Amino acid sequence: MISKLLRKKNVDQIIRDSQEGTGLAKVLGVRDLVSLGIAAIVGAGIFSTIGLASYEGGPAISLLFIFTAFACVFTALAYAQFASTVPVSGSAYTYAYVAFGELFAWIIGWALVLEYAVSNTVVAISWSQYFVSMLEGFGVFLPKWLTMAPGYAIDAHAKFLSDGIASLSLADKAGLEAYMSAPRIADIPIIFDFPAGIVTVLVTWLVYIGIKESQRASTIMVMIKVGIILLVVFGGIFYIKPENWTPFAPNGVKGVLGSVAAVFFAFIGFDSISTTAEECKNPQRDLPKAMILCLIICTVLYVAITLVLTGMVNYTELNVKDPLAFVFKYVGLDFMAGVVSITSVIAITSALLVYQLAQPRIWMTMSRDGLLSKRFAKVHPKYKTPSYATIVTGIVVAIPSLFFKMDFFVDLTSVGTFFAFILVCAGVLYMDYSGISAKSKFRVPYVNGKYLVGLGFIAGWLFVYIYGQGIVQEWLSMSFVEIIEHKSLVLLFWIVWLVLAVMAYKYRFSLLPVVGILINLYLMSELGASNWFIFIIWLVIGWVLYFAYGFKHSKLNKQ
Numbered sequence: 217m218i219s220k221l222l223r224k225k226n227v228d229q230i231i232r233d234s235q236e237g238t239g240l241a242k243v244l245g246v247r248d249l250v251s252l253g254i255a256a257i258v259g260a261g262i263f264s265t266i267g268l269a270s271y272e273g274g275p276a277i278s279l280l281f282i283f284t285a286f287a288c289v290f291t292a293l294a295y296a297q298f299a300s301t302v303p304v305s306g307s308a309y310t311y312a313y314v315a316f317g318e319l320f321a322w323i324i325g326w327a328l329v330l331e332y333a334v335s336n337t338v339v340a341i342s343w344s345q346y347f348v349s350m351l352e353g354f355g356v357f358l359p360k361w362l363t364m365a366p367g368y369a370i371d372a373h374a375k376f377l378s379d380g381i382a383s384l385s386l387a388d389k390a391g392l393e394a395y396m397s398a399p400r401i402a403d404i405p406i407i408f409d410f411p412a413g414i415v416t417v418l419v420t421w422l423v424y425i426g427i428k429e430s431q432r433a434s435t436i437m438v439m440i441k442v443g444i445i446l447l448v449v450f451g452g453i454f455y456i457k458p459e460n461w462t463p464f465a466p467n468g469v470k471g472v473l474g475s476v477a478a479v480f481f482a483f484i485g486f487d488s489i490s491t492t493a494e495e496c497k498n499p500q501r502d503l504p505k506a507m508i509l510c511l512i513i514c515t516v517l518y519v520a521i522t523l524v525l526t527g528m529v530n531y532t533e534l535n536v537k538d539p540l541a542f543v544f545k546y547v548g549l550d551f552m553a554g555v556v557s558i559t560s561v562i563a564i565t566s567a568l569l570v571y572q573l574a575q576p577r578i579w580m581t582m583s584r585d586g587l588l589s590k591r592f593a594k595v596h597p598k599y600k601t602p603s604y605a606t607i608v609t610g611i612v613v614a615i616p617s618l619f620f621k622m623d624f625f626v627d628l629t630s631v632g633t634f635f636a637f638i639l640v641c642a643g644v645l646y647m648d649y650s651g652i653s654a655k656s657k658f659r660v661p662y663v664n665g666k667y668l669v670g671l672g673f674i675a676g677w678l679f680v681y682i683y684g685q686g687i688v689q690e691w692l693s694m695s696f697v698e699i700i701e702h703k704s705l706v707l708l709f710w711i712v713w714l715v716l717a718v719m720a721y722k723y724r725f726s727l728l729p730v731v732g733i734l735i736n737l738y739l740m741s742e743l744g745a746s747n748w749f750i751f752i753i754w755l756v757i758g759w760v761l762y763f764a765y766g767f768k769h770s771k772l773n774k775q
Contacts, residue, residue: 242494329579344363346564434566440562579608
């Protein structure tokens, strides 16, 4: 039974399967891939969550972007090696199938379903907020009950009843207006986020009719969004007040790391590039180049925009949903704020487009392996896209975006992403050990970690003992049950590091993938326990589906 759960796919067989009648059009080059990557990475993160991150961490949030990008570099190198070895759609799902076997592949594929569906939902809701704001700038006011999730209106009404009208913020008052003015069925108010739903449908239609059409639209939107970011950076430089950068980290390291989910959300897009492998002209050469270029370009943009925002306006003012437009309003440049609001709608649309592009291709690959219904592998004869999977993706994203609050999704997105990133980095270690790396057109630079991983573990403990006495005292004051309840993820981080140190000494592991595993695992430990609880429930649902359908219908099982 265990051997069946861990059955692996041969690289040569995967490539042969992908070449037999998939029907996908091979039209993408390096420039196209970089454009799609920037479209995904520079999206809702820079136009919305960057404000909340700056509010919690202060100007030092720019360092967190660098640290997160540093983590992503190791992961991007691992992705690039896999993409050059297994140039097929499926991303981390396919890579896990090669390295760890079918059960791990299913877990990763199921986690990626959550990652992309949740990411798309966040982006759609963020798009709606900018779009409604833009319309109001032109004097067009949609009914409030058509522009938000019902949870916001219900919470605002409950707050009004308990604390009175004086306690309501502007957002609460909008929610109360939606609750009071909404049409009713059996005295239940009908409230939903119509713009979020309709943009998902329109983007899904564009993805449905062709990869080249999607790429062209993405390229145009990327040019606009990069232009507006450069405008904000170079225009905002003249309004920077250096005193706003003091204190640089007002809430300390804890405040900075508290924004890990919001910041990491900005970087998950480069994973989506690897899902287009079967539509690349030369995936083994172009995918590694595109991933690294995207990461470098986007990190520079994120750090620059963070320093400008926190320099123009004190970090305490940045807890807003449209920070780029807000800072120009704050300094009296209303015209610039209007330009930013309009272009933000376009910019966020491009991120939604790429996420909607990636999800169906993962489902298509899982279907070809027999783990999902054959319908998901169906390619449209005219448009050369995974048609059924694309339609299902649209439905899965559109419905939650109509009815759910954005806060619920942001942290949840990062859990699945970290999990996928860790397995991809670990997969490179397996490829090196098993000899599969010999087939790689691109390889992660080898640095012998035989002694370095263990020395790093010792250095880490010494650093905590010397400079983290507060942390040591906190642990000593906690009971065993409290440690398991509140510190289990941190404990897991140190255990994994120790295990990797032993294995690195024994098998001469490459240092860079090990660093990728440890950084991603550490960032994982900073996420809230509630997100882990939901993620575990999602995995349990996935296991039920796998054993009910995928295990029996797997192509490897039939062989």
